[in-house]
Amino acid sequence: MTRTLAALAIAATVALIPARAAAQSLGYFEAAEDVGQPALAGSTTYDADAQTYTITGGGTNMWATRDEFQFAWRKLNGDFILRAHVAFQGAGVDPHRKIGWIIRQDLTPGSPYVDATIHGDGLTSLQYRKTAGGITAQIESAIKKADVVQLERRGGTYIMSVAKFGDPFTVTETTAVTLPDEVYVGLFVCSHNPKVQETAVFSNVRIDVPPKTAWTPYRDYIGSNLEIMTVATGARTVLHTSPISIQAPNWTVDGKSLIFNGSGRLHRIDLASRAVTPFDTGFATRNNNDHVFTFDGTLLGISHHSADDNGRSVIYSLPATGGTPKRITANSPSYFHGWSPDNKWLIYTGLRNGNLDIYKISADGGDEIRLTSAPGVDDGSEYTPDGQWIFFNSTRTGLMQVWKMRADGSEQTQVTNDQFNNWFPHIAPDGKSMVVISYGQDTAPGDHPFYKHVYLRHMGLDAGNPKVVAYLFGGQGTINVPSWSPDSTKIGFVSNSALPVLPSGSVVFDGKTLAGWHKPQGVPADYRGGKWEVVDGTLVGDQDPPGMGGFLVTDKVYRDFVIEFDVKLDEPADSGVFLRMGEDGKNHQLTLDNDTNKKFGDVYLSWGRGTVHEAPEGKKHFKQGEWNRVKIQIQGEPARIQFWLNGKAITDFQHTAETTSDVPKEGRIGLQIHAGKDWSSGSKVRFRNIRVTEL
Numbered sequence: 111m112t113r114t115l116a117a118l119a120i121a122a123t124v125a126l127i128p129a130r131a132a133a134q135s136l137g138y139f140e141a142a143e144d145v146g147q148p149a150l151a152g153s154t155t156y157d158a159d160a161q162t163y164t165i166t167g168g169g170t171n172m173w174a175t176r177d178e179f180q181f182a183w184r185k186l187n188g189d190f191i192l193r194a195h196v197a198f199q200g201a202g203v204d205p206h207r208k209i210g211w212i213i214r215q216d217l218t219p220g221s222p223y224v225d226a227t228i229h230g231d232g233l234t235s236l237q238y239r240k241t242a243g244g245i246t247a248q249i250e251s252a253i254k255k256a257d258v259v260q261l262e263r264r265g266g267t268y269i270m271s272v273a274k275f276g277d278p279f280t281v282t283e284t285t286a287v288t289l290p291d292e293v294y295v296g297l298f299v300c301s302h303n304p305k306v307q308e309t310a311v312f313s314n315v316r317i318d319v320p321p322k323t324a325w326t327p328y329r330d331y332i333g334s335n336l337e338i339m340t341v342a343t344g345a346r347t348v349l350h351t352s353p354i355s356i357q358a359p360n361w362t363v364d365g366k367s368l369i370f371n372g373s374g375r376l377h378r379i380d381l382a383s384r385a386v387t388p389f390d391t392g393f394a395t396r397n398n399n400d401h402v403f404t405f406d407g408t409l410l411g412i413s414h415h416s417a418d419d420n421g422r423s424v425i426y427s428l429p430a431t432g433g434t435p436k437r438i439t440a441n442s443p444s445y446f447h448g449w450s451p452d453n454k455w456l457i458y459t460g461l462r463n464g465n466l467d468i469y470k471i472s473a474d475g476g477d478e479i480r481l482t483s484a485p486g487v488d489d490g491s492e493y494t495p496d497g498q499w500i501f502f503n504s505t506r507t508g509l510m511q512v513w514k515m516r517a518d519g520s521e522q523t524q525v526t527n528d529q530f531n532n533w534f535p536h537i538a539p540d541g542k543s544m545v546v547i548s549y550g551q552d553t554a555p556g557d558h559p560f561y562k563h564v565y566l567r568h569m570g571l572d573a574g575n576p577k578v579v580a581y582l583f584g585g586q587g588t589i590n591v592p593s594w595s596p597d598s599t600k601i602g603f604v605s606n607s608a609l610p611v612l613p614s615g616s617v618v619f620d621g622k623t624l625a626g627w628h629k630p631q632g633v634p635a636d637y638r639g640g641k642w643e644v645v646d647g648t649l650v651g652d653q654d655p656p657g658m659g660g661f662l663v664t665d666k667v668y669r670d671f672v673i674e675f676d677v678k679l680d681e682p683a684d685s686g687v688f689l690r691m692g693e694d695g696k697n698h699q700l701t702l703d704n705d706t707n708k709k710f711g712d713v714y715l716s717w718g719r720g721t722v723h724e725a726p727e728g729k730k731h732f733k734q735g736e737w738n739r740v741k742i743q744i745q746g747e748p749a750r751i752q753f754w755l756n757g758k759a760i761t762d763f764q765h766t767a768e769t770t771s772d773v774p775k776e777g778r779i780g781l782q783i784h785a786g787k788d789w790s791s792g793s794k795v796r797f798r799n800i801r802v803t804e805l
Contacts, residue, residue: 137163138317139296140612142182144168146219149304152180154297161347163312164199165209167299172208172227172237173246176219178304181212183296184317184612191318191563191583192295193260195275195344196228199309204302205231209310211261213268214294216646218242224287225298226261226270230308234259236270238287253280258581263293275344276577278565314346318583318607321561331355332561332608334587336370336379338600341545341568344579349384355560357587358399359602361595362430363407368602371399376412390432398423399590400446403430404453405495409473411438411456413446425458427473438475448492448500448592449473450517457481457491457500466556468502468519481519487556490534492592493517494541494571501525501535501544501571505555512546512573526573530565533558534589538598543570545579545601547589560586561606583607615672615803618664618779621647627662630780633695637661640783649797651685651783659785663691669776670745670805676737679704680793686714688780689744689751696773697780700742700753700761704732705789711753711760715773723751723763731758737798745805747775 135156136142142154142165150168157164169178192211212225220243228234232255237248256272260279263269268287271279297315301308321332336350336359349368350356356372359379368379369389374396376389391397394414400423401412409427412435416424422442426435438456445459453473460469460478468481468491482488486505493500501514507524510531515522526532530548537544548565549558566580566589582588582605593602618626622644631638640660641652653659669690679685682705691697699714710728714721732738732755741754748770753761781797 136182137161138184138315138609138612139182140184142180143217144179145181145214145217146176146178148178148180148301150301150307152299152307154180154182161313161315163297163315164309165297165299165312166307166309167301168304168307169300169302170304171206171302172225172298172300175239175243175245177221177223177300178219179208179298179300181214181217181294181296181298183214183217183294185292186295186317186319187292189262189264189320190295190609191260191262191316191320192226193258193318193581194297194312194315195258197257197311197313198228198230199311202230202308203306205229206233206302207308208298208300208302209308209312210259210298212296212298213261213263213289215242215289217294220244222287222289224261224268224284224289226259226272228256228259228272230302234272236268236282236284238268238284240287247286249282249284251280251282260581263289271581273578273581276579278578279581314344316582316605316607317609318605319609320583321608325561327560332606334372335605335607336368336602337605338368338381338595338602339566339580340600341579342599346580349379349381350386355587355606357604358401358590358593359604360402360591360593361602363403363405363596365596369401369403369410370604371397371401374415376401391428392432392434394426394428394435396421398445399587400458402446402448402591404449405451406453409449409453411446411449413444413458416442419443425456425471427456438473439471439478440475441478444469444478445489447490450493451495451497455517457493459489459491468500479519481515482522484522488513492535492537494537495539496541501537503533503535503546508555509551510549510555510558512544514571525571526569526576528573528576530567531555531558532567534591536589536592536594536601537571538594539596540598541571542598543568545589545594547585549585558586560584564588566601566603615674615801617800618666618802619649619797619800621798624649624662626665628665630661630663630691630693630695630778632693633661636785637695639785642783647798649781649800651781651795651797652793653783653785653789656791657785657787657789659783661688661691661695661780661782663688663778663780665778667776667778668802668804671779672741672743672803672805673779673800674739674741674803675800676798677702677740678735678737678796680790680795681734682706682790683793683795684782684784684786684789685795686782686784687740687742688716688778688782689742690749690774690777691780692774692777697777698744698749698751698765698770698773699782700751702740702782702795703784704734705784708732710755713751713761713763715769719769722765722769723761725753725761727758728753728755728760731755731760743805 148168152167167180207230210227260271396415569576639658641654711725713723748765
């Protein structure tokens with residue numbers, strides 16, 4: 111049940127990205143490399159079909175004052191949650207071989223860091239180094255031989271959560287380390303022996319970024335992963351990702367598709383092709399996450415926020431293939447949860463006179479029948495396949511627990527009685543077990559909010575042998591509706607993350623050297639100087655000698671492309687990006703002038719042609735003293751040039767044959783240090799994260 115319709119304020123189109131297509135060669139990660147120069151070079155392989163990482167690493171140790179290991183990494187800012195199932199391959203040589211997650215200040219061997227590490231002998235610990243080149247410390251976990259590892263940064267606290275698959279997490283944390291906002295995060299393997307290599311496989315790898323601290327529920331949303339999981343093993347597959355809130359997948363009876371909601375509409379994903387198509391619900395375009403097929407797959411029940419009821423949720427039924435809905439409930443709000451196996455009854459949660467209780471109603475409509483009346487919240491009702499019992503969740507004894515009752519509401523009996531808040535019992539089609547979503551006690555018993563640490567737990571219908579089968583960041587919308595596959599082996603669900611999409615395109619600056627770049631000598635004499643160097647992963651430029659400018663250009667020639675990068679400019683400093691640049695300097699220039707002119711995104715033609723397009727909006731969006739994100743696209747002939755600054759479209763200029771008559775149709779990409787006296791001593795221009803996508 112959802113009390114407020116999620117995501118209606120967002121555009122009605124669900125933006126979905128196939129997980130395979132979105133994956134880079136290293137999946138979540140930007141790069142993989144050895145840190146500390148191990149004697150034996152390591153490697154990282156990403157299997158996009160299995161969504162697993164196989165990492166082989168050498169290295170003397172990750173301890174004391176320096177580290178040697180193989181590292182698959184990406185950069186992240188702010189708060190985040192890193193999680194994976196981990197497994198050594200083979201018996202190994204040294205009992206102190208290490209695998210896990212690590213957060214590092216930089217890629218130097220003695221960098222400050224925090225890691226969650228599993229040793230070959232089973233020791234599980236939170237390790238950290240406070241200062242560069244300092245001594246490593248550790249906090250040992252009570253859990254040995256953990257195979258599920260999570261490492262979270264929450265403000266200045268670093269939290270390790272570990273478990274043997276099936277058990278809840280055991281938590282260890284530290285505030286002893288201070289790392290910068292931008293850090294390197296990723297998976298690692300260290301053999302703890304310079305003469306050997308060790309290999310580990312990492313599965314169910316997730317990097318979850320929570321919403322900003324001041325987010326407002328049911329107004330602010332983060333992205334979603336639509337997943338399926340084999341319940342017996344916990345093996346998960348991301349089918350689709352979306353930048354908006356998608357929720358509540360349930361399996362079609364033929365096992366070929368999942369139905370889910372997003373932005374008020376229902377959608378179908380074909381499991382074979384992973385193609386997504388709209389599901390026709392007629393006028394009902396303000397659906398929440400309560401939609402359920404009949405046991406025989408002929409009908410679909412939905413909850414639509416009806417304008418006739420002042421936006422309150424009303425239950426409707428329609429053919430399972432789509433069509434015009436038929437209203438079932440006269441009273442609202444009503445939140446649909448299940449059908450009886452004979453298709454004669456619908457059960458749902460109704461809010462009546464301030465009380466949330468379970469009701470049932472004939473499939474033909476008519477009067478509703480109240481099934482529960484105990485104080486507190488009753489919700490999440492679902493029939494067993496034999497039609498004899500209705501399972502539901504209730505706060506009547508304090509925490510939210512699973513209960514059951516006969517189909518007529520009699521014999522109301524508590525099923526679970528543990529330390530969790532258990533919601534939405536979903537009964538397997540074979541009638542032998544159920545899956546619930548379990549919140550911790552940091553959540554109010556009567557609430558099932560978005561964006562929490564939750565478990566999916568599998569257990570018998572008597573709550574016997576409970577086992578955590580999924581550790582995830584989610585909550586509302588994760589598993590609100592029946593989501594078992596018809597063969598009772600898999601479930602579908604949604605997890606959540608605001609993880610930024612990795613930059614696309616090819617890296618043209620490696621952050622270490624000037625490889626792939628050179629200084630052109632055919633340009634005017636006052637631009638044959640300048641000093642370019644790499645400092646802490648950043649390309650830094652300065653006049654040298656004073657007053658003398660210079661260029662740094664790519665060795666490669668480009669025609670149509672997109673270039674993206676971060677730039678920070680001292681004040682005053684004057685720079686620019688040169689497109690299709692010849693060795694003589696003729697080009698299209700996009701200005702990055704942080705001198706008295708403050709021009710960002712003007713189109714300028716060299717030499718002597720001058721400005722052909724001004725972009726006065728640019729200076730409004732440039733952040734002084736900070737890194738600024740720039741995207742530039744050039745395409746066609748005459749060229750169309752577009753410029754974005756910190757996500758804001760600034761320039762969209764179409765050249766004519768006249769304006770580009772003597773500009774090369776292809777050429778190099780150039781970065782500029784402007785010549786002249788309008789440049790303070792010590793001022794610098796800085797570039798990083800430079801990527802190019804050819805069109």
